Amino acid sequence: MAPLTERELSLLRDRIYSAPLVDGHTRSLVDHQTSSIPFLCGFEETEGHVRETPIHTLSFKRGLREIASHYGCNPSLKSIEAHRQAFTLERLYFKCLESSNMSAVLIDDSLPLDKTCSFDWHKSVFPNAFRILQIETLTENVFKEVVGNRDKCTFDDFVDRFMSTLKEYSKQVVALKSMAGYHGALDIDPQVAKSEAENAFKRCIQPCASICNAEKCLSDYIFLCGLKVATECGLPLQVHTGFTKRGSDLVLINPLHLCPVLEDQQFTKSRLVLLHASYPFLKEAAYLSNQYPQVYLDFGLAVTKFSFKGLFSAVNELLETAPLNKILFSTDAYAFPEAIFLGIKWAREVLLQVLQCTCASGDLYFDEALEAASDILGGNANNLYQLSHAPNDTLNQVSKETDPSSTNNHKTGVKYVRLLWSDSSGQRRCRVVPKERFEKVVKTHGVGLTTCCMGMSSHVDGPAKDCGLNAVGEIRILPDSESKWIIPWSLEEELTLVDMHMTPGSPWEYCPRSTLKRLSAVLQAEFGLVMKAGFESEFYILKPDPESLKWVGLDNSSYCSSLSFDAASDLLFEISAALSLMDVNVQQLHAEAGCGQYEISLNYEPCLKAADDVLILRETVKALVQRRRLLATFLPKLFPNDIGSGSHVHVSLWAGDKNVFQGDSSEASHYGISKIGQEFLAGVFHHLPSILAFTAPLPNSYDRIKPQTWSGAHYCWGRENREAPLRTSCPPGTDLGVVSNFELKSFDGCANPHLGLAAILAAGIDGMRRHMKLSEPIDNDPSLVEESLKLLPTSLDQSTRELEQNSVLKQLIGTSLVKCIIAVRQSEIEFYKKEGDVARMLAERY
Structure with missing residues (x-):
């Protein structure tokens, strides 16, 4: 041997x-x-x-x-x-x-x-x-x-x-x-x-x-x-x-x-x-x-x-x-x-x-x-x-009973705190500070950060042209005290998500989390509702090929293949356990159709936590796979001839403990959806071309969104129609004919989840304010419909132009923030149309 x-x-x-x-x-x-x-x-x-x-x-x-x-x-x-x-x-x-x-x-x-x-x-x-x-x-x-x-x-x-x-x-x-x-x-x-x-x-x-x-x-x-x-x-x-x-x-x-x-x-x-x-x-x-x-x-x-x-x-x-x-x-x-x-x-x-x-x-x-x-x-x-x-009840060194916010370093062993955020281009970025400094200064006063941090694109660490941000000025990133956990793969570190403030107590208008919080408050104040969401994140696990010196899929099995799952089961279980320790509730894991492609579905949560959860999932998957000398990527279209990866999101509306998106026996309910649910979905449908500039933020995103690939390329919605970009869903436990949520399929793993959900929420609020009517559903393959269905934007250039003309989303999300996002998207368009194959670079970043 x-x-x-x-x-x-x-x-x-x-x-x-x-x-x-x-x-x-x-x-x-x-x-x-x-x-x-x-x-x-x-x-x-x-x-x-x-x-x-x-x-x-x-x-x-x-x-x-x-x-x-x-x-x-x-x-x-x-x-x-x-x-x-x-x-x-x-x-x-x-x-x-x-x-x-x-x-x-x-x-x-x-x-x-x-x-x-x-x-x-x-x-x-x-x-x-x-x-x-x-x-x-x-x-x-x-x-x-x-x-x-x-x-x-x-x-x-x-x-x-x-x-x-x-x-x-x-x-x-x-x-x-x-x-x-x-x-x-x-x-x-x-x-x-x-x-x-x-x-x-x-x-x-x-x-x-x-x-x-x-x-x-x-x-x-x-x-x-x-x-x-x-x-x-x-x-x-x-x-x-x-x-x-x-x-x-x-x-x-x-x-x-x-x-x-x-x-x-x-x-x-x-x-x-x-x-x-x-x-x-x-x-x-x-x-x-x-x-x-x-x-x-x-x-x-x-x-x-x-x-x-x-x-x-x-x-x-x-x-x-x-x-x-x-x-x-x-x-x-x-x-x-x-x-x-x-x-x-x-x-x-x-x-x-x-x-x-x-x-x-x-x-x-x-x-x-x-x-x-x-x-x-x-x-x-x-x-x-x-x-x-055994009597201890747990094998995890970081017990669920351990309070991760405890300042007793002698007991937790924590030495550093990682401050995590996602920028306009969907990249995860962080600052790390010693635990002692975090407790004395950062917890209250934050950490200084250049204002141009939200104007950076995926290809360069500098502000995009006309984004409204530059090297002058500084903001504060302030830790969210309710989102802090010990990192399971780095027990000397805690992770906390951050909000961006001009000064402590004054949210910055470019902050993704603050924007989602603000729109959630509008939904609550005007309609007494909470938007909940749950993500299905697809990603590839890649191994190095010593002959071609390229990354290749971990295996070559088919959709939901038990062989494919076995190839990565110990790693997937490790990821699931780590997520659980950080209060992220995994619902399902399975092999997807691509070679080395997998999916992790998360529980639905209030939209802020849902966005936080998917950010933590991406951080966890990338880190634990990297520790095995492998590569995980959420890039929408990695291989030209293989299946793309999405980050489909399921959305519902709640009043207290009641799902009010769900229809009932009243005359106002149609398609299994309540009247207010129809108006919300109609708003999302109406603004969908513009929403894509948030949920599909790279030119590569549109290589995935093609007809007959279950990615939602046509401008339509359907009931349990996986070819439609908007699909109403009847999960197990729901009465026959009644839907509990809708799924947006044109959402991928390069999108900032807080900005993506903010765009959906803003569109839904507009739909309810204007009592929009929902069009008829498409209940078969949109490609086979006799009357011609429009396609959704087929490029980032098209969705960005749609957003430029959308005054409603600008007003609800924030004019300055939308201007910045448009500038970043235009920077992506200009850069990538000049470049050749950039999938490898993007695979490492996303």
Whole structure:
């Protein structure tokens, strides 16, 4: 087999570094500023004392350099310790998790260290923290309770209390854990006699005795009791194997000693996780996972013990035999967050090298390596520990319960705020400010921006001729406090939409959001109505073709093809999840008819939120696809011989909770539409040629709007007619013959959604003010209608001329803003008629 191509290697690297990660086993952190635990203990897992040996190991020397690089200090132990003391534990923790994409962490909080942080503290800084219960710790606690009266204490009392307490705690944890391989041996006898264990217990309750040093028969019996509870409760049992304490008999910690337990009938449904991959018995552990369905492997702890070459060899050895769906990642971090940082960093680096080699050797296909990366880093743990059903209720690092507007940076980790807007040409633009400055200044006073920002076209960052704006003057972009979310793919950033003001409190007449707000207020004041809208956004996902050096469709399947959906399902689900976290409600996802074309439909919302939502959708799709080294584009006509992409919008009118666009049984209702709905739609129909200058803003837009392409080329409307630019719709749940909304198909993904909806709203208001009459619908293909139907404008030049002559829209939307838009459109016309194929440039911008 040939090695991976440069592109394949890049995609594999992206998958490994972006895959949600589950840290399957770690220890509690300590407050480094007050604890007596030396920093070096984090490299040793010793209880408060440290040997000199670690500082001479390759892993320590490399770790020190990488921690120093991450902190931006000198690569010396003294410098790092000084840096650590200057920051709180929360700050260090968030710094060490920076860009980790860690989605969940499982914590064993049983180890009593000086100034150990509680489990509640861990959950407060990382909501997706889950607890592991160590059965030996519970054994000691129950023993202390039961033996208060040594004369009356019985073994049965102890066992009953232990089992009942363990079952109760099992409701609050995702796994149990045994230290059998650390304290003693793994040659556990599944048939150990109760009488032997009872005699050993009696010796433990004698004065000066302790259950911590119990005889092997009693330790075995307790282990088996714990395994029974874990099996009954459906919990995995993590077993400490490998890396045992000094003085232990290494022969007895070979995991093959567990075979009698694994073969016992009462434990065939158990699930055991061998921690630390049983080092130095890696092959034996891999063999067990291969032969026994109950056995899983965790390759944690070796991270701080091995050189990079040693780590590579260890993980590579595991993959020689162990099933890929049974290998789990953990940092096994101890006391300090730097161990988490190193564990995540090195595991990803090693996994990249190992999977690259497995592909080169022919053991895995490229797509299998991608799947293995996701599974090993998080997917296997999610399935094994059933984290989607765990007590935390969520796997998202940014919980819905977390208030994204919170100013507590220590808890959210937010460092920057992205201020997002869309200009006259429909391009998304942003400014980014540090969170601290946002809270102190920007939230109230905004950020300065040149006035010509709304006069720029798609091809040049300068004001269009005659737009009325130039380099002189400045406005303020002010954040909308109700539209601020943590960015799911950039957890150190918040995103907020902005309004444009001359001075804070004085909306600028060129502002798209302010214009839509103003017209919405007119609709409410004059008619008591709210316009709601929902977008169906089509886009292409493209991959680079190494032969032609061009972008090509991700696949070549057909409309609603399940094969096409599968080709991008993980990416589409990631997009959907990210949108959900930003309060954007996805209704449907499916493959469209173009090669690599997809559609995401959003829920209908009040028109301002609908426009905001589609802007966020475009931002999300472009960003998450780009992270995969692919390209997403909403360009209306990307390929001359393939289907175009629209951003169809469904519109309805509401009075409170009632859809008043919808008709009823009264005589005033026609075509399933209410009287006021007919007037609104008639207004939109009347002004439709001019509206296209807002909803189809590029010359490329008109390459899409052609007859018999379901894009709405003819000047007509129809009932459930997908060839008409305006289609009344009867979705599921609507009474037969009654419509709930109308769809405008001549709206594309290059349009500013706020300006597009503002134009529709202005036209509808004019229709209601003048009580316009709706023409007869066209209920078949407009191309086949006998009487000649006019076409809508077939070029941006035509729709712009229509807008120039439309005094009503100018007055309602704003004369200065419309003048600016016309100038920008004319600039587009002049530029693109001189240029050749500009689809590639536009595909990257839109």
